Amino acid sequence: MTQFQGVKGTRDIFPDEISRWHYVEGVVHSVAALYGFSEIRTPVFEYTELFQRGIGATTDIVGKEMFTFLPDPNGRSLTLRPEMTAGVMRACLQKNLLSQAPVHKLWYISDLFRKERPQAGRQRQFTQFGAELLGVSNPAAVAEVLTFMMQVFETLGLHGLRLRINSLGDLDDRARYREALRAYFQPYEADLDESSKERLEKNPLRILDSKNPALQEMITGAPRLYHSLKPESVAEFEQVLAYLDDRQIAYNVDHLLVRGLDYYCHTAFEVTSSELGAQDAIGGGGRYDGLARELGASADLPAVGFAVGMERLMIVMEKQGLFATLNPHGPLVSVVIQQKELAGHAMQVAFHLRKAGIKTEIDLAERSMKAQMRDANRMGSAYALFVGQSEFESGIYALKNLVTSEQTSLDLDAIIEVLREPAARESLRP
């Protein structure tokens, strides 16, 4: 195979799939509007340092998954965005948005890039929608964002999702906990695997989400982050849970949930589906009050957000049969040309129909009538309009209803009248 091939980990979306995207995107749009979030779009690439600072230099994303390049020998290093939050925060700080109003509610749907080996539910270019709420991150704000996300899932009809939630505390809480964890794991250092040894130094919390079965016993015996939280942190977390209870959103508190991005603090959450295979996270998020300062702001900026993987969401929807009713209508009428000498006239007819607002198909490849009719049938046209010698001479066209097979002869104005009537649309087929 010497032909060109799409880049590893990328995917083409063809017309047979696009209606699914339109549908899901439409639901996201409308739920965002219900919650009063406005859309933001930011560039696909940023200076590399933005992600190093924002996401954290020790994270896997920054350490080994970024597409980084130099635009020219003297230029600054650039990186294709591996997530949205850092870019959105950068944009808002750059414009000094928070000086215009104290709270901003933003949402996005954007393509992201991560240089990982592709597998089920994982691509190198993928799409996330998500929201960022800037200016408040109290329990009400956390609940707002979580409820927004869950309402999208509910509107789409997903079931069997699992929401896990945890509190990571504030910086002090975590510093205390880091030391407690180090103290606990240190004696077992020889038993740890390579990556866990490294984490013991850099970020011991991440040892907790290791899936290595050999470590599970050690991990379940580890001290709980929860016990390192100061009372205010605990109270905040319980307020979030109380809001979820009020809204009858089911969740599991998971004390081992840490998540791989450094900027999270206090509440962190993740939604998983058992329909997904190994990569089972469909969405996640949390609070990230410290990110703004990390990016150069003079103070912390309260912030909460979530992100949902569109492709994974759509895998689950497919498995749950949630696209079954999504059949776009075919054309209302196909213009069928008897002989190629009449093609010019037939195209004029099609042009008039389209000007009149009627969805019209016409063969452009000089194919046989049989082929044109077969196509009309396959595309789901409700009607066929024949253009032959006698039609050309008389201006009276044969119009066939392809569902009932009834055929009448009318002039073009009368045909337009017929096709404009609501009854014509009853013959529309998927």
Next chain:
RNA sequence: GUGAUUGUAGCUCAGGUGGUUAGAGCGCCAGGUUGUGGCCCUGGAGGUCGGGGGUUCGAGUCCCCUCAUUCACCCCA
């Protein structure tokens, strides 16, 4: 980056222990119906068997290398 898996027609796949012109179903095109679709019948087009090298009289089949795919690890959406 590591491990395993699979690569034969547009698609889904057959092709024991190597043996002549590599097959099927679906799809596509044409005809049966010289101005009319779906169903049916007939015919046709379409393959460097992922690529390269090797063993052999002979390789889709065996060996090596390589590329790609898929799944999993790591981690994440």
